[in-house]
Amino acid sequence: MSAPHPQVSSTPWAIDIDHVGKVFTLDNGESLVAVDTVDLKIEKGEFVALLGPSGCGKSTILRLVAALEDPTTGRIAIENRDPLSLSRQHRLGVAFQDHALLPWLSVKNNIALPYKVAGRPVDHERIADLLGLVGLKGFENARPSQLSGGMRQRVSIARALILNPDVLLLDEPFGALDAVTRRHMNVELQRIWGEERITSLLVTHSVEEALFLADRVIVMSGRPGRVVKSIAVPFERPRRPEVQRTAEFHSLADELTLALEPEEAAAS
Amino acid sequence: MMKIDREKATDLVLGVLGIGLFLVLWEVIGAYRLAGLTWPKLSDVLAFLFEPSRQGLFLRAMGASFSMVAAGYVLGLVIGIAMAALVHVINPLRPGMDRFASVVNAIPPIALAPIFIVLLSREVTGMAIATLNVFFVIYVATTSGLQSSTRGHRDLFAVIGASKIRRFMSLDMPAAFPALVSGMKYAIPAAFIGAILGEWFGSSRGLGLLMVSAMQNFQIPLLWSAVLIASTASLLAFGAMSLLERFVYGRFR
Ligand SMILES: Nc1ncnc2c1ncn2[C@@H]1O[C@H](COP(=O)(O)OP(=O)(O)OP(=O)(O)O)[C@@H](O)[C@H]1O
Ligand SMILES: [Mg+2]
Numbered sequence: 001m002s003a004p005h006p007q008v009s010s011t012p013w014a015i016d017i018d019h020v021g022k023v024f025t026l027d028n029g030e031s032l033v034a035v036d037t038v039d040l041k042i043e044k045g046e047f048v049a050l051l052g053p054s055g056c057g058k059s060t061i062l063r064l065v066a067a068l069e070d071p072t073t074g075r076i077a078i079e080n081r082d083p084l085s086l087s088r089q090h091r092l093g094v095a096f097q098d099h100a101l102l103p104w105l106s107v108k109n110n111i112a113l114p115y116k117v118a119g120r121p122v123d124h125e126r127i128a129d130l131l132g133l134v135g136l137k138g139f140e141n142a143r144p145s146q147l148s149g150g151m152r153q154r155v156s157i158a159r160a161l162i163l164n165p166d167v168l169l170l171d172e173p174f175g176a177l178d179a180v181t182r183r184h185m186n187v188e189l190q191r192i193w194g195e196e197r198i199t200s201l202l203v204t205h206s207v208e209e210a211l212f213l214a215d216r217v218i219v220m221s222g223r224p225g226r227v228v229k230s231i232a233v234p235f236e237r238p239r240r241p242e243v244q245r246t247a248e249f250h251s252l253a254d255e256l257t258l259a260l261e262p263e264e265a266a267a268s
Numbered sequence: 269m270m271k272i273d274r275e276k277a278t279d280l281v282l283g284v285l286g287i288g289l290f291l292v293l294w295e296v297i298g299a300y301r302l303a304g305l306t307w308p309k310l311s312d313v314l315a316f317l318f319e320p321s322r323q324g325l326f327l328r329a330m331g332a333s334f335s336m337v338a339a340g341y342v343l344g345l346v347i348g349i350a351m352a353a354l355v356h357v358i359n360p361l362r363p364g365m366d367r368f369a370s371v372v373n374a375i376p377p378i379a380l381a382p383i384f385i386v387l388l389s390r391e392v393t394g395m396a397i398a399t400l401n402v403f404f405v406i407y408v409a410t411t412s413g414l415q416s417s418t419r420g421h422r423d424l425f426a427v428i429g430a431s432k433i434r435r436f437m438s439l440d441m442p443a444a445f446p447a448l449v450s451g452m453k454y455a456i457p458a459a460f461i462g463a464i465l466g467e468w469f470g471s472s473r474g475l476g477l478l479m480v481s482a483m484q485n486f487q488i489p490l491l492w493s494a495v496l497i498a499s500t501a502s503l504l505a506f507g508a509m510s511l512l513e514r515f516v517y518g519r520f521r
Contacts, residue, residue: 066426092427094424
């Protein structure tokens with residue numbers, strides 16, 4: 001390793017998204033600004049939710065943090081290091097917007113894949129526990145093609161959690177779920193997260209989900225994405241589902257919805 | 269489920285009907301000499317084929333030809349997969365290998381056969397042509413199959429920190445499997461063509477030799493018997509590969 005760069009070594013943040021912009025060059029040669037300057041710092045053990053209209057660059061930010069894309073401007077550091085080193089050390093958990101399960105593996109083997117890749121022994125007990133947590137006990141030998149969209153998403157969440165990652169990235173993980181299952185999964189995720197306090201970045205379209213799960217909610221503008229609002233969520237942990245019926249929850253939800261809406265009007 | 273079963277049953281019935289119709293036509297054309305003297309009745313060919321005194325002749329020819337087909341097939345398969353894997357891992361080799369494969373494929377086997385006879389021997393020329401044919405089909409199928417993994421899956425392997433080799437073993441190879449099995453199916457007739465064509469060029473054994481000598485001596489039932497054996501074997505192997513293909517497609521996609 002090279003000597004730490006003074007700029008690099010000094011931040012106390014777990015994830016430091018430092019004035020990051022992303023421009024894609026399209027096939028026809030035009031360039032598309034997906035993310036304008038986004039400056040977002042996430043503490044160790046903090047849960048941050050990202051809200052914003054479709055196409056504003058939320059997934060792109062997640063992909064930048066996961067080192068799947070390189071920023072065009074600015075830089076990203078995770079624990080003061082290149083984001084790539086995190087995935088290389090098998091310390092990153094990602095649940096993609098499309099579940100990305102391998103069709104030729106059973107549910108169990110899909111969840112066990114990170115163990116194989118990391119060269120670690122498969123912990124069958126942990127797989128069984130996580131399957132229980134995401135409500136898929138009895139499906140360990142099913143194939144992805146035999147599951148519903150929501151079940152596949154839950155498998156991919158279990159896979160993201162399997163190695164006890166230090167950073168968890170969730171891209172609309174509950175998008176394909178019905179309201180009841182979604183609420184149930186929120187409660188479960190909140191519980192798992194409460195036990196392990198993984199530094200997490202969640203992309204969601206649900207204001208309620210963001211408020212229930214996160215310590216901080218960020219609202220982005222329509223494309224090109226910029227941060228337009230950031231609110232700290234005051235609710236104590238562990239949070240019970242009832243918190244969603246309090247007046248404070250409702251007023252925060254209204255505030256976030258309002259922050260989202262003018263952008264939607266401008267985008268159309 | 270019921271619907272799919274019924275569809276399958278209809279397919280099967282139509283298939284059997286088609287084959288039956290073909291065989292009846294064969295018999296009728298032969299019986300009324302519609303295509304001249306060189307088109308025998310199916311029943312005559314079958315009687316000739318199953319005549320006990322000729323069993324040894326046909327079995328020996330089948331043994332010789334099918335062992336060449338099998339050896340050429342396996343050799344072409346192994347070389348095709350190995351080369352496809354090699355150019356997939358060491359990408360700069362790919363354009364050269366692609367060009368080599370297409371050039372080899374573009375040369376008619378008829379033109380290559382004399383060279384093989386000189387280089388190798390008459391006996392294995394059929395196998396060598398079969399190997400070349402199979403190699404090309406398998407190489408093309410496997411190289412494209414190895415690139416058929418989706419972006420989502422490649423991203424997954426990146427974020428879980430997979431090495432190149434791990435990704436190759438756990439993603440690229442399984443993703444290539446359906447394409448490979450389709451290639452293996454189309455390589456079957458390619459192997460038969462190669463092996464039998466090779467035997468035409470003066471091999472001392474095999475169905476190809478039977479065909480040539482029957483043709484030269486105007487032994488029409490013998491010629492048709494040899495053709496019938498080769499076609500039936502090729503069709504059966506092709507059918508078996510189709511079943512495997514269906515299974516693999518259901519499982520790997
Ligand atoms: N690889 C790429 N090449 C070109 N353009 C891209 C690429 N990836 C994303 N974009 C563009 O960047 C913009 C932001 O995309 P992104 O997927 O980040 O949006 P999002 O906020 O996640 O939307 P959604 O809520 O619908 O998932 C979009 O306009 C998209 O078309
Ligand atoms: Mg998205």
